[in-house]
Amino acid sequence: MKILVCISHVPDTTSKINFTDDNTQFDTNGVQFVINPNDEFGLTRAMWFKEKQNASVDVVTVGGAEVEPTLRKALAIGADQAIRVDTPAVDGYAVAKELADVVKNGGYDLVIAGRESIDYNGGMVPGMVAAMTGSSFVNTCISLEIDGDTATATREIDGGKETVKASLPLVIGGQKGLVEESDLRIPNMRGIMMARKKPLDVKAPVGASTETSTVSFEKPAPKGEVTLVDADNLDKLIDLLHNEAKAI
Amino acid sequence: MSVLVYTESENGAFKKTAYEVASYAKGIADMLGTDVAAISFNATDAGELGTYGVSKLHNVKEAKLDKFNAGAYADAIAQAAKAEDAKVIVISSSADSKYLGSLLSVHLDAGYVSNVVALPSSADPFTVKRSVFTNKAFSNTQISTDRKLVGLSKNAYGLKENPTDCTVVDFAPSFNDDDFKVEVQSVDKATDKVTIADAEVVVSAGRGMKGPENWAMIEELADVLGAATACSKPVSDMGWRPHGEHVGQTGKPVASNLYIAIGISGAIQHLAGINSSKVKVVINTDPEAPFFKAADYGVVGDAFEVVPALIEKLKAFKAANA
Numbered sequence: 119m120k121i122l123v124c125i126s127h128v129p130d131t132t133s134k135i136n137f138t139d140d141n142t143q144f145d146t147n148g149v150q151f152v153i154n155p156n157d158e159f160g161l162t163r164a165m166w167f168k169e170k171q172n173a174s175v176d177v178v179t180v181g182g183a184e185v186e187p188t189l190r191k192a193l194a195i196g197a198d199q200a201i202r203v204d205t206p207a208v209d210g211y212a213v214a215k216e217l218a219d220v221v222k223n224g225g226y227d228l229v230i231a232g233r234e235s236i237d238y239n240g241g242m243v244p245g246m247v248a249a250m251t252g253s254s255f256v257n258t259c260i261s262l263e264i265d266g267d268t269a270t271a272t273r274e275i276d277g278g279k280e281t282v283k284a285s286l287p288l289v290i291g292g293q294k295g296l297v298e299e300s301d302l303r304i305p306n307m308r309g310i311m312m313a314r315k316k317p318l319d320v321k322a323p324v325g326a327s328t329e330t331s332t333v334s335f336e337k338p339a340p341k342g343e344v345t346l347v348d349a350d351n352l353d354k355l356i357d358l359l360h361n362e363a364k365a366i
Numbered sequence: 367m368s369v370l371v372y373t374e375s376e377n378g379a380f381k382k383t384a385y386e387v388a389s390y391a392k393g394i395a396d397m398l399g400t401d402v403a404a405i406s407f408n409a410t411d412a413g414e415l416g417t418y419g420v421s422k423l424h425n426v427k428e429a430k431l432d433k434f435n436a437g438a439y440a441d442a443i444a445q446a447a448k449a450e451d452a453k454v455i456v457i458s459s460s461a462d463s464k465y466l467g468s469l470l471s472v473h474l475d476a477g478y479v480s481n482v483v484a485l486p487s488s489a490d491p492f493t494v495k496r497s498v499f500t501n502k503a504f505s506n507t508q509i510s511t512d513r514k515l516v517g518l519s520k521n522a523y524g525l526k527e528n529p530t531d532c533t534v535v536d537f538a539p540s541f542n543d544d545d546f547k548v549e550v551q552s553v554d555k556a557t558d559k560v561t562i563a564d565a566e567v568v569v570s571a572g573r574g575m576k577g578p579e580n581w582a583m584i585e586e587l588a589d590v591l592g593a594a595t596a597c598s599k600p601v602s603d604m605g606w607r608p609h610g611e612h613v614g615q616t617g618k619p620v621a622s623n624l625y626i627a628i629g630i631s632g633a634i635q636h637l638a639g640i641n642s643s644k645v646k647v648v649i650n651t652d653p654e655a656p657f658f659k660a661a662d663y664g665v666v667g668d669a670f671e672v673v674p675a676l677i678e679k680l681k682a683f684k685a686a687n688a
């Protein structure tokens with residue numbers, strides 16, 4: 119089985135979000151970039167398929183040279199080879215188009231992407247790749263088993279979960295649950311050394327057009343002060359919630 | 367030409383998101399000088415759609431589609447969009463609608479923007495505001511395609527009445543085998559509980575609760591308020607609560623009217639998931655807990671004393687206001 123894990127290179131979860139150039143560019147100053155958390159769960163699940171079912175695992179990112187440390191980290195965790203599509207990731211559609219091309223040319227049976235990336239949160243790329251490649255698609259996937267060319271997956275739905283069967287080729291939008299948090303892998307010294315020798319293929323983009331563009335960014339209006347209520351005076355809290363906030 | 371909206375229903379009845387997206391679509395239709403048409407699957411009647419500005423409902427009656435099916439739903443919505451010659455299609459940002467949204471976008475060659483929080487600031491060029499960086503910022507995004515697909519964030523626009531006569535027509539799209547490539551085997555859903563996604567009120571608790579055995583009072587508080595229960599990430603990582611209750615950047619987003627956080631410190635990753643809740647209340651022993659900076663109301667105190675007292679006071683309040 120050939121697996122492709124789509125890796126999004128995102129600001130780490132503690133990053134302060136700021137903008138430059140008259141609020142048109144994300145300010146990367148001092149920002150640490152990481153593997154998108156949803157993709158990390160997927161990558162670890164892919165490692166499981168590699169070890170238990172002898173799958174091969176490639177990772178791919180659409181982006182400039184600055185994303186390579188993130189790809190190297192995925193290689194250090196155990197991916198066999200990495201692909202970087204050499205173009206900035208400007209909109210979900212264009213990214214999906216580039217990824218779909220990699221999927222078609224690579225003949226992958228399973229594409230694991232994250233439910234969403236934690237920067238733009240669009241949640242569009244996995245489904246678009248599925249539609250563009252004619253693959254089955256399961257979103258918000260929290261467990262995945264493959265037997266021959268059939269997948270059994272569980273996905274999170276509002277208020278519960280649902281188990282589905284789907285034929286390969288399959289694209290999933292994965293998230294926490296695909297593997298336990300405690301099973302997430304941290305690259306060790308040996309992995310890091312080996313990653314240096316693994317192939318990182320830089321591929322020319324197909325040059326997809328975009329469908330959307332950011333005109334400007336804004337930050338939420340600053341919040342007012344908290345109103346503190348004495349623990350011995352909870353009637354006051356109820357009064358505020360009822361009369362001031364109109365929340366109960 | 368109309369604005370087409372996909373209105374979610376369950377067991378034949380419309381969900382609140384249906385009225386929300388209808389209200390929003392009406393706002394866009396007014397900007398464009400046109401009407402709102404809706405599409406739904408196995409709705410038993412038009413419900414309140416007319417109240418919220420929908421003048422025509424394309425109802426797909428198909429037993430196979432009783433359970434949500436992203437592939438088939440997307441195919442049908444695309445056909446309805448073409449039948450209506452809709453230039454703007456509006457869906458919710460619920461988990462189901464997000465699932466089908468990306469498929470629909472490709473079927474229609476429609477530029478797609480999800481998590482939209484307001485009416486377009488301009489119809490031409492079509493520009494909408496969406497939340498990004500897990501609610502830490504907004505992006506004003508232009509869609510350049512001829513057809514546009516907008517995913518509206520929950521609770522962002524609210525319900526706006528625009529009484530209209532709504533006619534229901536049967537809509538019979540054609541399906542192909544590919545639409546049914548993903549087959550539902552079983553659904554495991556607690557039907558009697560309010561879900562985090564739909565809840566108006568969410569009662570959430572963190573590591574400050576010390577252990578899963580102390581959740582009875584959290585559930586009781588939620589019961590009194592008709593709320594859903596939620597938790598911080600470590601709580602679900604330790605298995606005190608199910609994964610589906612974990613709120614935050616890597617968990618579920620919450621857009622409730624009221625969010626009560628008990629024994630949660632307010633780490634940036636947790637706050638990211640609750641920024642779009644309207645009113646936030648924090649109960650924490652530590653007056654320096656970062657959550658107090660994000661909250662509207664706060665009680666510095668021990669949850670094991672404050673929560674039981676709050677439950678009693680709320681019960682009395684409910685009884686007096688019944």
Ligand SMILES: Cc1cc2nc3c(=O)[nH]c(=O)nc-3n(C[C@H](O)[C@H](O)[C@H](O)COP(=O)(O)OP(=O)(O)OC[C@H]3O[C@@H](n4cnc5c(N)ncnc54)[C@H](O)[C@@H]3O)c2cc1C
Pocket residue numbers: 131155571572573574575597598599600601612613614615616617628629630631632633634635636639649650651652655667668669670
């Ligand atoms: C990549 C990544 C992603 C993450 N994503 C998320 C996410 O999506 N959601 C999330 O929640 N976290 C997330 N986190 C974790 C986050 O950083 C915090 O560790 C977590 O939110 C803390 O949970 P907590 O507030 O329950 O626990 P703690 O930080 O331990 O805080 C417990 C709080 O309870 C208070 N307390 C203790 N006893 C009492 C009492 N008797 N009564 C009242 N208050 C009391 C304490 O004062 C303290 O403020 C993520 C972390 C990383 C690295």
